[in-house]
Amino acid sequence: MRWIARGLVTAALAFGVVVPATTASAATELITNGAFSAGTANWWGTGNTPISPDAGQLKAVVPGGTANKWDAMLGQKTPAFALHQGHKYTLAFDARASAARTLVTTVQLNTTPFTGALNQTFSVGTATQRFRYDFTSSLETTQAELTFQLGGLAGGGYNFWLDNVSLTEVDSPPAGSPISLTNGFYVDPHSNPKKWADDNPGGTATTINNAIASKPMARWFGGWNTDLTGDINAYVGPADTADKLPVLVAYNLPGRDACGGHSSGGAAGEAAYKTWIQTFASAIGNRPALVILEPDSIGDLQCITDVNEKNARIRMLSFALLKFKELAPNTWTYADATNKGWGTSIGIAQMAANLNSIGLQNAHGLAVNVSNYYTTAETITYMNDLNNQLATPKPFVIDTSRNGNGPKGSEWCNPAGRKLGSVAQQGGGAEMLLWVKVPGDSDGQCGTSTKPAGTFDPQLALNLINN
Known part of the structure; x- marks a missing residue:
């Protein structure tokens, strides 16, 4: 083959790529205590939505009768993290609720005007599901936060559980790496x-x-x-x-x-x-x-x-x-x-x-x-x-x-x-x-x-x- 750097392909074998610097370093995790091994440290909930550790997960008690999604929230903004305009990110988490609900997660500026790089609706049920969202940031900021907006729903209150939260930055592989020299992973025809x-x-x-x-x-x-x-x-x-x-x-x-x-x-x-x-x-x-x-x-x-x-x-x-x-x-x-x-x-x-x-x-x-x-x-x-x-x-x-x-x-x-x-x-x-x-x-x-x-x-x- 000719070893030339190749662009990302859009087929199923294409890469959505974590930034390994030219001097390779570990992928950067932007969320602190995403597996809740330290209880709810670094996480917050609005005053009407108390959060607590529950069997290695975060549990939120969400009230009924709120008008807007953001009237009942939890998230992480301390420490604040950086977002870079034009860079790609992946948000992933596990979630369930005591009753089926349609909710919103955001990655956004943590102060007025709370501009969002990601504003994603997702639906939870009573069984744990894994959610993953890839997005490109429209923001350049050092003051970003992650939120889960849980209010604005018909019906009474409910419980919400969250676990294994990860937010990582992704980008293209370094020139000359084995990834940049190829066009997807090889499928072994003799496995x-x-x-x-x-x-x-x-x-x-x-x-x-x-x-x-x-x-x-x-x-x-x-x-x-x-x-x-x-x-x-x-x-x-x-x-x-x-x-x-x-x-x-x-x-x-x-x-x-x-x-x-x-x-x-x-x-x-x-x-x-x-x-x-x-x-x-x-x-x-x-x-x-x-x-x-x-x-x-x-x-x-x-x-x-x-x-x-x-x-x-x-x-x-x-x-x-x-x-x-x-x-x-x-x-x-x-x-x-x-x-x-x-x-x-x-x-x-x-x-x-x-x-x-x-x-x-x-x-x-x-x-x-x-x-x-x-x-x-x-x-x-x-x-x-x-x-x-x-x-x-x-x-x-x-x-x-x-x-x-x-x-x-x-x-x-x-x-x-x-x-x-x-x-x-x-x-x-x-x-x-x-x-x-x-x-x-x-x-x-x-x-x-x-x-x-x-x-x-x-x-x-x-x-x-x-x-």
């Missing part, structure tokens, strides 16, 4: 769900093909690839020809999946791994790509008791980040940043120390929630907290392949009731939302699947679709 659908024609195959196999997702590479260079060429080459961006996962560390055990294995030792990584990076070469480096590798450090083995893992990850930087210059490499659950159990400070030890300056960013189920909003909060502890904050991508219904307690291995999350896109509160785990691939012989780890299970796929 596990696609191969299963092709081999098992019928109604189930059509459903899986339409909902999963036709969407962009990562391809995983490990010791099962007996011709690593050939297999990477067979994947990256067609993507390059089509001007699409492929996502690859490197998954071959010795002692892999030390905590979970279902995906154990990996290279024979440190020397073998370094050879494998050098081959991996060389096979990509100058072609644009995204690489997710060794999911679980940082979290698993807590399950490795041998100090020499732990130090070897740190050396191998450092080597890998350096080699991708040297040998694959048009690749953005994302180191493992585990997930919210591990962040809680290990602690943010220790997680940051682990990441700082692997030469994070050679990574473009971090990959979070890989093969897990935490919601996008709570994952953004976790990553913002983690970035505050890192020596250099990093942009991050979130695995949304199975997080549509959030987690099921502490259960991580094929838990029931999970759902597909947002398809691959740039933005959404992170640098990118990606399907890193292949939807329908089993976590192991556990939970709702009897298939070995990495094996496609059509029933798991159907569950993700239908839930």
Whole structure:
């Protein structure tokens, strides 16, 4: 392909893009305490609309009999945030009410004349829904606020619940990045769900093909690839020809999946791994790509008791980040940043120390929630907290392949009731939302699947679709 910067496309695979500066930084979250982990701190309600924390959400008691939408409100204006004229933004939140209501949310100047950059009507019911609105600001101000206008309705009072509120700025990718060199994400024509659908024609195959196999997702590479260079060429080459961006996962560390055990294995030792990584990076070469480096590798450090083995893992990850930087210059490499659950159990400070030890300056960013189920909003909060502890904050991508219904307690291995999350896109509160785990691939012989780890299970796929 000719590597020239391309404009944004309007097709479904186009990017709505978070601004990564030329020296990449984390996506900027404009809302404080959007997941209400600190109760209702930084949020306000009008005097007739008291707000309070309720099971990790904000609850507002809205009076009846008000004439205007703005007669009963809640929102956030402290701290005020900036809006830039002509810049793109994404507002997203979860909401429900005790009765169906049609409400208004605004992003606006927080003083007279309260000019709005976004004035959006939305309808809530008694079940929680996720709302997302993309808009371009007509304002240039440092004094913006977010409001939810809840009044002006026929009927009596009602209760309103709000959660996982996010407002982020989006814009075009930097020139010369793998995103600017391509024209959308690559859809793998030989993914596990696609191969299963092709081999098992019928109604189930059509459903899986339409909902999963036709969407962009990562391809995983490990010791099962007996011709690593050939297999990477067979994947990256067609993507390059089509001007699409492929996502690859490197998954071959010795002692892999030390905590979970279902995906154990990996290279024979440190020397073998370094050879494998050098081959991996060389096979990509100058072609644009995204690489997710060794999911679980940082979290698993807590399950490795041998100090020499732990130090070897740190050396191998450092080597890998350096080699991708040297040998694959048009690749953005994302180191493992585990997930919210591990962040809680290990602690943010220790997680940051682990990441700082692997030469994070050679990574473009971090990959979070890989093969897990935490919601996008709570994952953004976790990553913002983690970035505050890192020596250099990093942009991050979130695995949304199975997080549509959030987690099921502490259960991580094929838990029931999970759902597909947002398809691959740039933005959404992170640098990118990606399907890193292949939807329908089993976590192991556990939970709702009897298939070995990495094996496609059509029933798991159907569950993700239908839930």
